[in-house]
Amino acid sequence: MSLISMKFLLFVIVAAVGYYWIPKKYQWIWLLLFSYIYYVSGGLKVTCFLAFTTITTWLAGIRLEIIAQAEQDKTKRKRRKKQILVLTLLLNFGVLAVLKYTNFAITTYNLISGASYRELSLLLPLGISFYTFQSMGYLLDVYWDRTKAEHNLFRFALFVSFFPQILQGPIGRFSRLGEQLYASHRFDLQKAERSLLRILWGYFKKMVIADNAVIFVNAIFGEPERYSGLGIIAVLAYSIQLYCDFSGGMDVVIGIAGLFGIQMDENFKRPYFAISITDFWHRWHITLGTWMKDYVFYPVSLSGWMKHFSKFAKKVFGKQTGRTLPICLANLIVFLVVGIWHGAAWKFIVYGLYNGMIIAFSGLMAPRYRKWKQALHISDSNPGFHLFQILRTFVLVNISWFFDRADDVGTALRMMKYAVTKFDLSQLLSIEIGEASGTAYTLIFMTVILVGCLVVFVISLLQEQGRDLEGFYDRQHWLIKCMLFAGLFLLLPALGQPSGEAGGFIYAQF
Amino acid sequence: MRNFKKIILPGLCVILILAVVNTFMNYALIPYSYVRIMMHQAATEEYDTVFLGTSHGLNGISPKIVERETGRSCINLCLGGEYPRDSYYLLRKVCEKSIPKRVVYELDAGYWCTEEGQRGDFNRIYYEMPWSSAKLEYFAAKMLELDFRAALFPWFYYRGQFKEIKETIACKQSQDYKEYGSQAFQKPHQGFVDGFIKNNTAPSDKPEEEIELWNEKQKNLDSFRYFEKLVSFCRKHNVELVVITTPVPQETLEKHQKEYQQMNAYFSAYMRERGIPYWNYNLPEYKMDDFDYSLRIFSDYEGHMNGDQAEIFSLRLSKDLNRGSYEVEEIHNRDDN
Numbered sequence: 001m002s003l004i005s006m007k008f009l010l011f012v013i014v015a016a017v018g019y020y021w022i023p024k025k026y027q028w029i030w031l032l033l034f035s036y037i038y039y040v041s042g043g044l045k046v047t048c049f050l051a052f053t054t055i056t057t058w059l060a061g062i063r064l065e066i067i068a069q070a071e072q073d074k075t076k077r078k079r080r081k082k083q084i085l086v087l088t089l090l091l092n093f094g095v096l097a098v099l100k101y102t103n104f105a106i107t108t109y110n111l112i113s114g115a116s117y118r119e120l121s122l123l124l125p126l127g128i129s130f131y132t133f134q135s136m137g138y139l140l141d142v143y144w145d146r147t148k149a150e151h152n153l154f155r156f157a158l159f160v161s162f163f164p165q166i167l168q169g170p171i172g173r174f175s176r177l178g179e180q181l182y183a184s185h186r187f188d189l190q191k192a193e194r195s196l197l198r199i200l201w202g203y204f205k206k207m208v209i210a211d212n213a214v215i216f217v218n219a220i221f222g223e224p225e226r227y228s229g230l231g232i233i234a235v236l237a238y239s240i241q242l243y244c245d246f247s248g249g250m251d252v253v254i255g256i257a258g259l260f261g262i263q264m265d266e267n268f269k270r271p272y273f274a275i276s277i278t279d280f281w282h283r284w285h286i287t288l289g290t291w292m293k294d295y296v297f298y299p300v301s302l303s304g305w306m307k308h309f310s311k312f313a314k315k316v317f318g319k320q321t322g323r324t325l326p327i328c329l330a331n332l333i334v335f336l337v338v339g340i341w342h343g344a345a346w347k348f349i350v351y352g353l354y355n356g357m358i359i360a361f362s363g364l365m366a367p368r369y370r371k372w373k374q375a376l377h378i379s380d381s382n383p384g385f386h387l388f389q390i391l392r393t394f395v396l397v398n399i400s401w402f403f404d405r406a407d408d409v410g411t412a413l414r415m416m417k418y419a420v421t422k423f424d425l426s427q428l429l430s431i432e433i434g435e436a437s438g439t440a441y442t443l444i445f446m447t448v449i450l451v452g453c454l455v456v457f458v459i460s461l462l463q464e465q466g467r468d469l470e471g472f473y474d475r476q477h478w479l480i481k482c483m484l485f486a487g488l489f490l491l492l493p494a495l496g497q498p499s500g501e502a503g504g505f506i507y508a509q510f
Numbered sequence: 511m512r513n514f515k516k517i518i519l520p521g522l523c524v525i526l527i528l529a530v531v532n533t534f535m536n537y538a539l540i541p542y543s544y545v546r547i548m549m550h551q552a553a554t555e556e557y558d559t560v561f562l563g564t565s566h567g568l569n570g571i572s573p574k575i576v577e578r579e580t581g582r583s584c585i586n587l588c589l590g591g592e593y594p595r596d597s598y599y600l601l602r603k604v605c606e607k608s609i610p611k612r613v614v615y616e617l618d619a620g621y622w623c624t625e626e627g628q629r630g631d632f633n634r635i636y637y638e639m640p641w642s643s644a645k646l647e648y649f650a651a652k653m654l655e656l657d658f659r660a661a662l663f664p665w666f667y668y669r670g671q672f673k674e675i676k677e678t679i680a681c682k683q684s685q686d687y688k689e690y691g692s693q694a695f696q697k698p699h700q701g702f703v704d705g706f707i708k709n710n711t712a713p714s715d716k717p718e719e720e721i722e723l724w725n726e727k728q729k730n731l732d733s734f735r736y737f738e739k740l741v742s743f744c745r746k747h748n749v750e751l752v753v754i755t756t757p758v759p760q761e762t763l764e765k766h767q768k769e770y771q772q773m774n775a776y777f778s779a780y781m782r783e784r785g786i787p788y789w790n791y792n793l794p795e796y797k798m799d800d801f802d803y804s805l806r807i808f809s810d811y812e813g814h815m816n817g818d819q820a821e822i823f824s825l826r827l828s829k830d831l832n833r834g835s836y837e838v839e840e841i842h843n844r845d846d847n
Contacts, residue, residue, distance in 0.1 A: 006661045007654040189516055207659075441670060478520050486527035493659040493666035 229424025
């Protein structure tokens with residue numbers, strides 16, 4: 001059930017009305033019921049995978065808790081807990097790996113060995129990357145005694161399957177989300193109003209900006225030789241599309257959860273205002289970033305072998321570099337995983353490593369940067385320098401988008417080369433919007449994208465400056481609010497593109 | 511009282527603004543279409559024979575000729591973008607007025623192996639269909655799956671026609687529109703005449719185009735599901751069902767011989783299994799002597815007929831319908847053997 005379908009809209013209305021109509025103690029059961037209806041509508045077979053992850057993780061969580069309470073011997077306890085953890089991680093990540101990466105492994109093997117094994121036709125359950133990461137995060141939290149195990153299977157099933165988030169995140173934490181899911185909620189008009197506005201705002205970003213930008217992105221990335229002069233435009237359009245698509249989807253998801261009184265973790269914090277790649281990853285897909293930090297970066301950084309490596313590095317490279325190198329290595333590993341998570345292709349691995357290498361390099365160079373800034377009398381609070389940092393980061397991020405969007409690494413590199421050597425803006429007006437209309441609407445569509453971006457930019461800037469936009473909205477007369485709602489709603493068909501033809505939400509395919 | 515002021519009043523206000531703007535936009539942006547005439551006729555008149563199918567049927571079957579030759583009243587409800595799902599609900603709509611004696615389904619295999627799109631006339635079927643239980647069921651079966659803008663704002667697909675607002679409004683205020691007339695569709699190269707699209711294209715060379723060919727591996731299961739529903743519906747109401755495939759240019763047939771042969775083999779067996787007569791007018795035994803199959807005569811490479819071809823084809827179809835389905839099948843089988 002697509003987030004933009006009429007069916008989904010009615011589904012949400014029925015779910016939300018019923019949620020406040022039934023006795024409060026049954027609210028979480030109502031949510032579980034609707035979450036499974038939502039998932040089963042995508043196919044019964046794929047639901048088996050969701051049920052498998054739910055049951056194995058729930059059982060493992062309880063088992064971990066029992067061992068922690070019953071086993072007196074510390075070493076034995078640690079070993080048994082580890083066995084349960086590793087087994088469950090292997091089972092669940094194994095399923096994810098087999099379904100998502102088998103064909104990638106086959107094609108890579110064929111390429112290297114010259115063999116011709118056929119690709120398998122495998123099911124890819126909706127949101128498998130998201131719910132697997134969320135469940136494994138819970139399990140690791142139980143393992144590290146950060147959270148208590150959930151004893152009720154159905155309550156745990158709701159945490160894994162909560163329908164607004166299962167398709168494209170955000171990746172929730174049990175400690176924050178669980179409590180809210182099981183609590184009873186009273187209807188709060190102000191929250192509901194804000195949630196509805198957020199849903200409309202999300203649809204606006206997706207349908208009006210992202211779906212218009214995708215026309216240019218697909219045209220140029222689809223024929224990089226024909227539009228060789230538009231490499232820069234292609235990547236800029238893609239950066240607009242990706243941000244408005246993903247963050248728009250998040251606004252819809254968070255808004256829908258808000259209708260049920262549930263506040264989900266934010267996944268975006270104005271990423272294009274970031275002043276470094278590290279800062280960018282603190283603002284872009286935040287829940288994936290924090291998941292990686294908590295469950296990959298820290299365990300790797302604090303592992304025994306990393307301590308040995310740290311000692312070795314200090315001996316060879318000196319104290320300063322020796323201290324930084326293990327962190328750089330941990331970052332590289334994290335971003336390798338991020339790349340693999342993004343998809344089964346070499347270009348995603350390059351994309352991940354590119355980010356990891358910049359962060360690692362920045363870490364190694366940090367002392368020198370500080371010295372240079374001192375020598376040049378540049379202060380971090382200098383507005384000019386701040387703007388320079390934002391632009392520099394934006395350029396670096398855009399380079400990574402070439403790898404993310406192009407068909408393969410070779411095409412990405414070729415397009416980057418063309419972007420510098422063959423820049424020709426005049427090709428832009430030759431992009432055809434549709435078979436029938438040709439280029440008649442090209443300029444109009446570009447204007448829609450630019451005006452849409454300007455609106456998003458102004459709102460983001462005000463938010464970045466700490467202005468209370470929600471408070472400003474609350475203070476308005478109800479008639480103005482009505483006009484805003486109706487106006488925003490009407491802009492979706494007036495200026496938007498059919499999202500189905502634009503390929504739906506990008507992250508809903510993960 | 512508090513609920514009224516805080517929730518109900520603003521809610522109603524938003525709905526009112528949306529309804530007013532929506533009504534105006536529908537009126538101003540959606541041009542007059544022959545689908546409106548078809549729907550009006552389907553809802554107000556009784557018919558013995560109903561033609562369902564795709565643009566090939568719309569361009570190739572003259573209901574007036576078939577009516578004259580068979581002595582039975584006919585309506586052509588074939589449309590570009592009409593999948594079996596749409597055909598099924600169109601038939602349901604017709605049957606709300608009266609049950610026809612015969613349904614002729616024009617089969618274009620491309621509609622059985624591609625995803626249902628969001629273009630063509632399909633949105634018009636929903637938009638122009640008068641409110642009834644068939645429309646509600648159609649909404650649940652088709653529109654629910656679509657982008658919510660397609661269902662809530664029918665003008666969504668016509669938003670690019672803002673330059674023609676003046677003409678559209680003028681047309682909708684004309685007597686012709688109010689009386690479900692077809693004057694608005696009379697153009698030099700094409701017109702909606704006697705209940706079908708009559709092409710007046712002069713013979714000329716036609717460029718090769720990409721066409722949707724039969725591919726068994728990509729079967730659209732929904733198309734098969736809704737055709738089965740159509741079959742069951744016809745059986746339940748004792749309606750005779752005949753399936754046909756209209757002729758395509760010889761050049762197209764030769765170029766894609768393999769796919770057309772596979773299509774014929776598949777659907778012949780499929781229809782035979784269900785006891786449904788299937789007349790494929792591209793097979794040698796169904797060929798018409800007085801029908802020019804050359805690409806120059808057809809309107810396009812895909813095989814939309816021109817007016818003269820449609821006349822000849824409609825006469826032949828009427829003859830076959832008069833013979834009765836079993837007799838035509840027998841001729842076909844005899845030629846086969």
